[in-house]
Amino acid sequence: MLTQLTVNDFAIVDALDIEFGAGMTTITGETGAGKSIAIDAISLCLGARGEAAMVRPGGKRADISASFSVEGNKPAQRFLRHHELDNDDACIIRRVISKEGRSKGFINGKPVPISQLKEIGIFLLNIHGQHAHQGLLDGALQLSLLDQYANHQKLNAQVALSHQNHQQIKGELRQLQQAQQQAQAKVQLLEYQVEELDAFALIEGEFEQIESEHQRLSNSESIQLSCHRLLNQLSDDDSFNLESALNSALHTLGEIIEQDSSIEPLAEMLNGALIQIQESSQELASYQNAIEQNPERLSLLDERLSKAMQLARKHHVSPQELPALHQNIHDELQAMTNDSKRIDELEIQLEQVTTEYFTQASKLSQSRKKYATKLEKLVTKSMKKLSMEHGEFAIAVAFNKDGNINKNGLDAVSFLVTTNPGQPLDALNKVVSGGELSRISLAISVITANKVATPTLIFDEVDVGISGPTAAAVGEMLRELGKSTQIACVTHLPQVAGCGHHQMRVVKETDGRTTNTTMVALSESERVQELARLLGGNTISDNTVANAQELLRVNQ
Structure with a gap:
């Protein structure tokens, strides 16, 4: 999990050094304060594109370090050992960008290509951005989410291997046939x-x-x-x-x-x-x-x-x-003459690997249909919690035996939904509004997160467009997920912020000449004041303070 983030001369941050704990951490702050600055810094550590403009004006370089504990994280440990970067159970990732735009990456103090930062990042952290729900309309992502939920790594690997064998033999056969002609x-x-x-x-x-x-x-x-x-x-x-x-x-x-x-x-x-x-x-x-x-x-x-x-x-x-x-x-x-014999052999082999591919793809399809039934029930249940009382979610898995052979199998997966009584199930983009799509996406993210090995999940204002009881339900879902996975959530909703096990506040300050953004961990009393600000805006009354205290008590 993420344990510490250190940021120097990055964008509008002069210096920042914060620690993260287990459970759910909420990040709040006024609009425009730069609540997502930590997420941007972490993204840069994990291989996002760096530019000279990211260096704070007047600074020589932006220097960011993110420390992770990889105890129990077998994939990350294997990666570090394979690249001779292991350092007990620690993984410290550092990214430096000069004011000329040159970029360097380090893992446990050793220089590495930026591509390796991306590779190890897959095993450490996953970020759900503000507009991630828009990707839910893509059929390929729908297929991927179903496979994540079903833990289809082994079946996917078998289908991919069969596809690779098929393509290899097909390619050799095509080459020999063309040469023969x-x-x-x-x-x-x-x-x-x-x-x-x-x-x-x-x-x-x-x-x-x-x-x-x-x-x-x-x-x-x-x-x-x-x-x-x-x-x-x-x-x-x-x-x-x-x-x-x-x-x-x-x-x-x-x-x-x-x-x-x-x-x-x-x-x-x-x-x-x-x-x-x-x-x-x-x-x-x-x-x-x-x-x-x-x-x-x-x-x-x-x-x-x-x-x-x-x-x-x-x-x-x-x-x-x-x-x-x-x-x-x-x-x-x-x-x-031997090429002709080889062509005959390859034609037989191609028939065999095609049969093997269809066998593996069929197994994968059967499993997808099985887990689709389970996932659609869970998402439907979550939709009702998220103020979509009449919502119903379904997953159509269509196996096309005449489809083009590819590494993902022969299934076309479609997420279907209805939000009002009497309306038939239809594709997401034809039925739901932006706010509804965001809630469905959040529900799927929370459900599939329990199935994904990534130990840290960051949600960047995924609660935009919701409020009231729905916001409280979102907070409860994330807090429950925080019991098994480290969660960091940038939010503007007090109902969500109050559900965190920890809370941080982002503040932007200026002296008229320079601007600086800081992030600080809040004590319980400071959390009450921050929640009261979120509830009441600029005017903090006794009632808003009492409501803030009640939010914290409910979630203890």
Whole structure:
């Protein structure tokens, strides 16, 4: 709950330091005194938009701190731990706005983005503004209020998760279907290319082998003639060849060795050369015998080389790259084929998650109808307390199985009301006046507040437009709510102010040059004087004082 508010140089506030207690605190003051200044300051602490104009004239910066006790507030505690901002059971939120308009936020002394102030604010405090009742005409808010009352967090989460799964699968399916439509022409092209390359079936390294064999066959006759000449030079020419010359040299060297054995190693060298010449001749003869002139084979190789060159030019690659290209095109076509299979799988999954969504949405709808019956009875009862004796409130929950799938389910929720006997139930905006709408909104706020985990509720002049017994009933409702939830209520009605467990007064003072607004907690005697002022205006008589004392006694 809110325990303390400190404000410095904010708007028309010089310095303000006030403590808040449990129960219901009422805030009163003269018209124009700035009764809502504390609410504005708290709103700023919880992430409301800050502007340079909020800084008090002459001040360097507006500095606001709001202290909360989060003992027992599990959501707030989890938030603080998750962001490493926890500090026992305390949560101190500070907001600073410079006169240049720069804004800073702090939680427990650590700087944080303004967005985090908004996030934690949801778990700490809820403000019902002067014109909040106008929002009651919105169907989305009506749905939200019913879900709050019914504690539908779990069911809402299940429906939202089913909706998320549905949207995810639907999105992937749509994307693949669009891609498939756009790629249809490409699939046909890839199929043709794969078929053509499959038919040619060039394997890795084959082009180099074909090219080598083709060159050999194309030049077989020339190679034969060269081999013949070389064999003659090595061993076959009768007039002169290397083998005969070496034999002759070895014979002559043998004669020399008989005279001088010191050159015998030279004979070994010449003999080695002779052996190499003989082996070379044999290898060359074998090579020559293997060479054949094969016009048919050469024709086949010509055709395959030409086809390889043609396909390479067609695909803008070298012939050597054709096998890799073939594999890439095959893989791409396979991926597109797999997309088709994935589309079939997604269509089945979409049907399954759609069924699951409708199951969850139907459960939520059944629960909404159940709690709508309870809530409409409670609101009708409260309307009668708030001087709408013939009022009747109803909630229509229409499940549209053909509606658009969304995270909130398939229900259309409408708040219906009648205020006069004989009149049929109809939509709020067609039946009630502004004052009646305000009272209905207040009744729903009080009823749903018991179901909402937010530990502090602030009502900013939600009692505008009511008086007399109705005002007393409003005060009683808020005081009863204050037994379980901390309530702060800005009011101009003595009947409401007298119901508070605590009361504060807002005063605006001026010395002709500057203006300052202060807020002070009132003692019991000071409360009597303030209530008497609210009852009697500028003239406070013994009767108004007695009435003020009676208001306090009744609510003790």
